[in-house]
Amino acid sequence: xxxxxxxxxxxxxxxxxxERKVLEKNDLIAxxxxxxxxxxxxxxxxxxxxxxxxxxxxxxxxxxxxxxxHKIGVIEGDVQTDLDAQRIDxxxxxxxxxxxxxxxxxxxxxVRDAFNRFGDKEFDFLIIENVGxxxxxxxxxxGEDMKIVISAxxxxxxxxxxxxxxxxxxxxxIISKIDLLPYLSNQKSDFSSFDIEKLRNNSxxxxxxxxxxxxxxxxxxGIVEWCDWLTKxxx
Amino acid sequence: xxxxxxxQEIVDIIKQSVPVNQWNLIKSANLQLGxxxxxxADSLSFCFEASIKNTELEQTKLxxxxxxxxxxxxxxxxxxxxxxxxxYCPKCFNPNITILTGQEMQLTAIELxxxxx
Numbered sequence: 001x002x003x004x005x006x007x008x009x010x011x012x013x014x015x016x017x018x019e020r021k022v023l024e025k026n027d028l029i030a031x032x033x034x035x036x037x038x039x040x041x042x043x044x045x046x047x048x049x050x051x052x053x054x055x056x057x058x059x060x061x062x063x064x065x066x067x068x069x070h071k072i073g074v075i076e077g078d079v080q081t082d083l084d085a086q087r088i089d090x091x092x093x094x095x096x097x098x099x100x101x102x103x104x105x106x107x108x109x110x111v112r113d114a115f116n117r118f119g120d121k122e123f124d125f126l127i128i129e130n131v132g133x134x135x136x137x138x139x140x141x142x143g144e145d146m147k148i149v150i151s152a153x154x155x156x157x158x159x160x161x162x163x164x165x166x167x168x169x170x171x172x173x174i175i176s177k178i179d180l181l182p183y184l185s186n187q188k189s190d191f192s193s194f195d196i197e198k199l200r201n202n203s204x205x206x207x208x209x210x211x212x213x214x215x216x217x218x219x220x221x222g223i224v225e226w227c228d229w230l231t232k233x234x235x
Numbered sequence: 236x237x238x239x240x241x242x243q244e245i246v247d248i249i250k251q252s253v254p255v256n257q258w259n260l261i262k263s264a265n266l267q268l269g270x271x272x273x274x275x276a277d278s279l280s281f282c283f284e285a286s287i288k289n290t291e292l293e294q295t296k297l298x299x300x301x302x303x304x305x306x307x308x309x310x311x312x313x314x315x316x317x318x319x320x321x322x323y324c325p326k327c328f329n330p331n332i333t334i335l336t337g338q339e340m341q342l343t344a345i346e347l348x349x350x351x352x
Binding site: 014015016017018019020021022024025073086103104105135136139140161164165168205206208209 | 237240241244245252253262266269272274297320321322323330331334337338340341342344345346347348349
């Protein structure tokens with residue numbers, strides 16, 4: 001019958017036009033998460049970086065400063081182990097560990113299920129530490145208020161250019177491990193050294209509105225400024 | 236990378252859009268994939284083929300239309316297709332730009348084989 005209709009009208013009955021975003025399932029759950037967080041007046045950040053850039057260390061330094069005035073909760077995401085959750089647990093704030101068993105990023109459903117594990121606990125600030133990865137987390141909305149990207153001094157100046165999506169999609173960037181700066185410029189060698197201004201410029205070329213912080217969890221430099229900025233968003 | 240889970244989402248959406256008795260008659264599915272989506276077309280094709288093997292959709296081809304990155308300048312109002320990911324207007328050098336295209340990942344059409352009736 002379709003062939004007759006096609007002959008008479010010229011309409012291709014075998015062509016179905018749709019407009020379906022591939023990540024719509026994630027985006028719907030992210031929207032629900034966002035609504036729930038807003039209802040609870042919760043400020044939520046999604047912390048993203050390569051493995052070893054200092055996400056957990058930054059959280060360890062942030063909590064003692066903000067804990068006095070705010071109720072903080074942390075969701076940790078890793079491929080394996082609860083090592084990061086154990087570190088946060090020592091600071092006396094509620095923490096839930098997501099173990100992805102292979103997934104290279106957190107998604108909205110994992111975050112929703114993790115948040116439900118907090119039960120009745122009340123927070124005004126939720127930190128989500130994503131799986132160490134500068135690529136995949138960039139494309140997944142978790143329902144957060146903002147994505148924060150960390151790039152360590154040891155990672156060089158070119159990460160914003162190599163991983164533009166995450167730098168474009170973040171509201172703030174932390175240049176971590178600035179205590180290592182004296183060791184990263186070696187005038188005795190021809191080998192190129194780290195230029196922090198070049199990193200700043202590369203970041204701003206991808207995202208001119210990026211708020212940039214320079215921190216060291218070893219020395220404590222820059223942590224207060226970072227916390228002061230965060231408190232502006234927490235109710 | 237997770238092109239495999241993306242491919243599986245695509246298969247699910249295709250199945251939701253077509254009656255189950257026509258799943259083996261799906262000739263192709265059209266996907267718009269932006270260059271700024273962080274997903275590689277070649278890897279996605281490979282993963283799609285792996286996902287549909289030995290299923291009703293075994294004959295289905297995934298046709299990927301790669302969408303370039305177009306930026307709109309809020310200063311001089313020009314639109315430019317950019318090859319490198321530099322986010323300032325190439326005409327007036329103003330950094331106040333918005334992304335018009337290049338972040339897509341959506342299915343736009345599904346075609347059935349001619350003998351679908």
